[in-house]
Amino acid sequence: MSGRFTNLPVIFRRELASYFATPVAYVFIVIFLIMAGAFTFYLGNFYEREIADLQSFFQFHPWLYLFLVPAIGMRLWAEERKSGTVELLLTLPVTATEAVLAKFLAAWIFVGLALALTFPIWLTVNVLGNPDNGVIVAGYLGSWLMAGGFLAISACISALTRNQVVAFIISVVVCFGFLLSGLPMVLDVFRGWLPQAVVDAVANLSFLGHFNSISRGVLDLRDLLYFALVIGFWLTANRILVEIKKAQ
């Protein structure tokens, strides 16, 4: 008997093949690139700032992901349950953990690919000035980690329902909560009646804070750990939900 995750690459490849077998991949990548560009140049005033960095590019990623990542994540399990293929998948000699991880990784790599295709903007900023490329690499890493967080949430919620639209809407709402939990608007709700430690904990749950510190080039282990924990938590929940929900 070989290692525990021998079938993970098999499912991973099938998942990735499915993206490119349908218009999903192409639509997602094109829309992502257009919107990333539009935000950077029109809302971010990329040229007008006259600073050779990608802050105006990265600062809109949370909002871009808020809608685009749940659109990728919504199908992961809802579609399998709706079409009945979940029965095919989980009666093959694969474990639910393998399936959950493989699906997540395929989607995450796919989003990473879309993100990597924004490289012309990195070339542009290098042609126009002398940016700190270390900060830019950190920005890409932070952005990809944040996408992973959104994706783990969406994948988990996708296991709750066989309706993709429902999965999408709930995922957006939950992701929105995670995104905003650091803002005063949300914290004020808790501030009056919860101890400061709890309010701080809520503030610390925010994707924004952790993403911003990574994308400024500060690779703090705590920020990396934060995203790893978020992804780990939601995927564990995902794994449990797959087991519970397949019976219904």
Next chain:
Amino acid sequence: MIEARKLTRCYGDFTAVDRLSFTVEPGTVLGFLGPNGAGKSTTMKMLTGFLPPTSGSASIHGHDIVTDSLAARRLIGYLPEGAPLYGELSVLRFLEFVAGARGYRGAEAGRRVEQVIERLQLDEVRMQTIETLSKGFKRRVGLAQAIISDPPVLVLDEPTDGLDPNQKQQVRRLIREMAPDKIIIISTHILEEVDALCSRAMIIARGKLLADDSPASLLARSRYARAVSLACDDLQGAASALSELPEAGEVEIRRGLVTAFPSGQGDLFQAVSKLARDRGWRVSRMQLEAGRLEDVFRSITRDETTEEAA
């Protein structure tokens, strides 16, 4: 060997499968028969490790379906109800995926895929996207993935559903070819299929096992078994004469035939032919009836639901 011990599955208050116990030996083609919603598919979902039983247990060649699920699943090829498939993939790509998940790599995976493509005659559609295939082809792709690892146990939920008569014959031939050294469990509501294919049939209704026997013995339970039907010029007269025979029990007239059911004593066929000769009936047709599975099925499942004798 498959062993099920008081296998039970509830959905909320509803008991879909109720304390089902049975064992199946290799070389058996077991047919699950039952009305829709009888619990056939739920039983299959439990045997294949998809649904955990609410209570009871089952094992596949000694591997428990819950505690040793992975090992049990390695031994089973499964065609789920409705043959769900990844519609966006091509036939070839899909079968490669299943071969991979079954643990085959490289050339061996390719060989397995080619083998089932040939066996189920999928060559002309190998590059086609599954969702564009006809129902018959989809079902065959579903069967192909189930047998790709040549597993010792096959669980096929309505394997011939949606196939035309020729394709049905093909699939039945395929199942018969594989039967000698395997355990094959099929569910169906086509009764002739049980007769044509199965060495053993279990009739299930409302999650309960009502009969477990060979198709031949089930047929013998039919009131038509060894009945004699004949067509002649005077049906009424023949009917009253037949009912006088000690060998005949009930007599009925249906669709231009008078049928005498055996009373259990003597040879009814002999007695009827002698009577016809003696009375000089102009008999245009006379036949010894085989049992009718439909009739057995109906009386067994109806007794269960209405508690009323036929």
